[in-house]
Structures are given as structure tokens and as C-alpha cells.
Amino acid sequence: MIAHRWATHIATALTSAGIIGLCLATSSPSRSASRPSISDMSEPSISGNPLWVIPRESLTATRERPIFRPSRRPPPPALAAAPVAPQSPPPAPEVQPALRLLGVVIGATEGFAVFISETTQNIIRLKTGEGHEGWILRSVKAREAVLEKNHRSAVIELPLPMADGK
Numbered sequence: 001m002i003a004h005r006w007a008t009h010i011a012t013a014l015t016s017a018g019i020i021g022l023c024l025a026t027s028s029p030s031r032s033a034s035r036p037s038i039s040d041m042s043e044p045s046i047s048g049n050p051l052w053v054i055p056r057e058s059l060t061a062t063r064e065r066p067i068f069r070p071s072r073r074p075p076p077p078a079l080a081a082a083p084v085a086p087q088s089p090p091p092a093p094e095v096q097p098a099l100r101l102l103g104v105v106i107g108a109t110e111g112f113a114v115f116i117s118e119t120t121q122n123i124i125r126l127k128t129g130e131g132h133e134g135w136i137l138r139s140v141k142a143r144e145a146v147l148e149k150n151h152r153s154a155v156i157e158l159p160l161p162m163a164d165g166k
Helices: 002-027 029-033 038-042 060-064
Strands: 099-106 111-117 123-127 135-140 144-149 152-157
Touching: 099 135, 099 144, 099 152, 111 135, 111 144
Parallel strands: none
Antiparallel strands: 099 111, 111 123, 135 144, 144 152
């Protein structure tokens, strides 16, 4: 049933196309009788869509009132975006060594610091110039040690002594 319906539609379309072609051929006998010359070949052929002969520049009404826009108004012109200044990356968070200072020894030419690692609870003894996990002991003072890593320094102080009875 459906195939028969499709066949009928196709036959109707082919018949209509033949009749239209016959009408066009009889309406302009000079065109079908003469062969196209070389000068005719350089011009665009109108054998396809008859609207192809209309230059796009002459279709200003279509640009001013677009068919498929709900408002039938052209889109607003694009605004140039203001240049966005690149943001500098946020400063790296202050990284402190995971060490707690237990004691210091100050010598005439060098110093020593004794730490306890807060992660492993191991005792670490450093001499000035030595390092642990990238942190290098730079100086030792009366109650503090200065460590440096990647041009950042951290000062670790001895905790204040507890008062008796507390």
C-alpha cells in the first residue's frame, strides 16, 4: 500500500517536470535551436535555480528583515570585547618546614640545630649549611633557627618554657 502510494507520487512529480520542461522549450525556441557560443559559456548559466541570477548585494531587504528571526530584525552588531588583562598567578602559599625546634648550639664559626620531624617524629640534627627535605639551615641564633628553600626562608623558634605548676 505504501509502495503504491510512493510510486504514484513519483510518477506525478516526473510528469509535472516533463510538462514544465516542455513549456519552457516551446516558449523560447531560439534558445533551444542555437548552440551556446564561447561568450555565453563565461556568463553564469541559469539552467538551475532562477534566483541564482539575482546578485546577493541587491537582496538588502533580506538582511534588514531576516525571515527566520522571531523579531524579523537583524542581529545586533558584534561589540569588540575589552581586552582582558592577564592575571598574575596567585602567590604560592607560605610553606613551612614540618619541623619543630628542640634546641640550638651556637659556636664561634658554626651552629647546630636539633629538630623533631612533625610527620615521622624522628630527631634531625643539622649543622649550618646542611639540609633536610630541601630546607637548608642558614643560621642559628639564641632561640631560633633560619631555614631556606627555593629562596624562601622560614624562622623556627624554640617554644617558650612552661611556668612551674601549669
